[in-house]
Amino acid sequence: MASISLSNCVLLHADGFHGNFLLRNATTAMAFTSRGTSIAASLSCPERPLLPTILFVECSGVDFTSEPPRIVRAVENIILFSVLIGPRLPDLSPCDYDYFVYRVGEVPSLQRLPSPLPTFQDEDAGLLLCGDDDFIVAALIATNKSGVYDLHRFDSRTWTWSQEVVPLVAPQAAFPFKITMNSIRLGYHLTSTVITIGGEGGTMGWVDLWRGILICDVLHRKPELRGVPLPVPMDLLTCNNGRGADIGGCGKSLRGIAVINQSLRFVHLEAIVSTTFKTLPTDSDSDEETAVPHSLMSDWVITTWSNSKMSTSWDDWIKDCEAKASHTTIQSKPKSKMLNSGLLSPEGANQVRALQNLWVSHPAPGINDDVVYLLARVRFRDPKAFVIALDARKNVLLGSAEFATEKKRGDGVMYFPSNISKYIAPEARVLPITKGTALIKYCSCKLNPAPRYGSGSTKMSSKLMRIPDH
Numbered sequence: 001m002a003s004i005s006l007s008n009c010v011l012l013h014a015d016g017f018h019g020n021f022l023l024r025n026a027t028t029a030m031a032f033t034s035r036g037t038s039i040a041a042s043l044s045c046p047e048r049p050l051l052p053t054i055l056f057v058e059c060s061g062v063d064f065t066s067e068p069p070r071i072v073r074a075v076e077n078i079i080l081f082s083v084l085i086g087p088r089l090p091d092l093s094p095c096d097y098d099y100f101v102y103r104v105g106e107v108p109s110l111q112r113l114p115s116p117l118p119t120f121q122d123e124d125a126g127l128l129l130c131g132d133d134d135f136i137v138a139a140l141i142a143t144n145k146s147g148v149y150d151l152h153r154f155d156s157r158t159w160t161w162s163q164e165v166v167p168l169v170a171p172q173a174a175f176p177f178k179i180t181m182n183s184i185r186l187g188y189h190l191t192s193t194v195i196t197i198g199g200e201g202g203t204m205g206w207v208d209l210w211r212g213i214l215i216c217d218v219l220h221r222k223p224e225l226r227g228v229p230l231p232v233p234m235d236l237l238t239c240n241n242g243r244g245a246d247i248g249g250c251g252k253s254l255r256g257i258a259v260i261n262q263s264l265r266f267v268h269l270e271a272i273v274s275t276t277f278k279t280l281p282t283d284s285d286s287d288e289e290t291a292v293p294h295s296l297m298s299d300w301v302i303t304t305w306s307n308s309k310m311s312t313s314w315d316d317w318i319k320d321c322e323a324k325a326s327h328t329t330i331q332s333k334p335k336s337k338m339l340n341s342g343l344l345s346p347e348g349a350n351q352v353r354a355l356q357n358l359w360v361s362h363p364a365p366g367i368n369d370d371v372v373y374l375l376a377r378v379r380f381r382d383p384k385a386f387v388i389a390l391d392a393r394k395n396v397l398l399g400s401a402e403f404a405t406e407k408k409r410g411d412g413v414m415y416f417p418s419n420i421s422k423y424i425a426p427e428a429r430v431l432p433i434t435k436g437t438a439l440i441k442y443c444s445c446k447l448n449p450a451p452r453y454g455s456g457s458t459k460m461s462s463k464l465m466r467i468p469d470h
Contacts, residue, residue, distance in 0.1 A: 009419060010053040011416070012055070027428055029042075029102060037062070039083070041081075043056070044056065044430055045421045049399065050399050053421065055071060057083065072127075073194060076129055076419065077105055078101060082097045082098065082100075084097055099113040100112050101137075104424055114159070116161055120141075123191055125138070128218060129196075130157075134155075134157050136155050138154075138218045150166075151163070166225055168214070168225040173314055175232070182244040183236075183237055183244050185210060185211075192207055192209040192251055193252070195207055197310075202219030205228070209250060212230050213229075213230065214226075215227075228307070230266060232314075233255075253362055254268065254269045255267065256362070263306055265306050265365045267302060267392075268304075269374070272301070275295050295380060299325055300324075302374075303321075303323075304321050322392075323393075324395070328390065334397055359378070362374065366389075371398065372389075372392045373387055373415070376388045388400045
């Protein structure tokens with residue numbers, strides 16, 4: 001029987017919730033902000049798979065109600081996160097944020113990085129481990145010259161930032177189809193996420209989930225870029241009588257990528273939506289009625305690919321499997337849980353709601369198996385969100401769990417798979433939460449939220465971290 005193992009993968013949550021500054025455990029580490037106030041970070045890793053692993057940050061004198069802390073990147077036992085330390089201004093520069101590297105293990109640590117260069121953006125930053133103790137933060141910034149980028153690197157061995165111009169020496173192969181007006185977004189690179197591939201050269205990839213990947217060996221003395229294409233979203237390019245869908249944004253709601261044993265694993269979600277019309281009164285004082293369009297999720301399909309060569313060719317991608325929601329087997333235990341939560345409707349219900357009718361988004365490949373994680377909602381943009389786990393090869397639904405939804409900064413997903421739990425002792429995985437704390441009140445999935453800011457003040461504010469959504 002297929003199952004989800006906590007030792008293999010947890011879901012690192014990156015949203016913010018109010019918490020209690022006393023929530024500390026063996027993972028807690030402390031430091032100081034650039035303004036001299038104390039900051040503490042802790043991690044809570046529930047024993048039940050699919051419940052989010054949460055980073056708590058406490059920071060004295062900081063109100064995170066509208067601006068929660070944000071996980072920028074996480075690799076193995078290290079998390080890079082940012083904290084807004086000043087008032088939010090109309091044109092916020094990166095210098096208004098402090099960046100911290102939090103490491104879990106036998107002796108947890110928290111270190112503030114020197115301020116990055118002004119053009120630094122969170123979305124462009126990746127994290128690379130070098131040996132047991134050292135790390136590099138690298139950000140690839142586009143310039144006004146085609147095929148030329150600025151590479152910003154922070155090296156923990158020198159504790160300094162550097163900047164270097166890097167050229168694109170091997171562009172990805174041309175698209176094997178004509179780009180229409182609706183798909184013109186595929187003509188330029190806009191980084192959606194950054195992946196760490198590793199190896200002797202310290203290979204990292206800046207991923208545009210629609211277009212492709214810019215790969216760079218950041219440890220080389222003279223780094224260069226090469227392009228790796230991604231599987232073509234043919235369902236979006238061939239619909240609408242050949243005109244295609246209007247492709248825009250970063251693609252996280254429909255596509256995801258991971259690195260497993262220095263091989264790429266890619267997932268694409270095809271949503272099959274039908275439109276019906278509901279007849280509603282025009283207004284309360286009129287007998288006239290208006291037909292209002294109503295969208296329904298009819299079915300959805302998950303397709304996965306793998307790529308171990310990572311050259312500039314489209315041919316490197318091997319299609320692994322395809323799973324259609326209407327053909328998915330749901331095991332009895334997950335099914336019972338989904339019925340109780342209202343995700344599925346019971347047999348004979350007035351309105352039938354099966355797995356294929358759920359509004360799913362933000363697919364994320366598991367880190368060492370065939371599991372794909374998705375956000376699921378009963379209705380489009382429903383504030384109540386769940387995470388479901390699907391074995392895409394066997395087409396079996398493994399489980400579901402409710403995720404709390406709160407305000408967040410920017411765009412992105414609410415979670416991403418991580419193996420950070422293997423670095424945390426079992427007895428230190430869950431923060432001690434007493435009944436009635438603010439955390440329980442704000443966390444609708446009854447987890448242990450994570451403060452991410454400060455101590456040392458009578459007025460304390462903490463937030464858990466979740467990866468950007470929508």
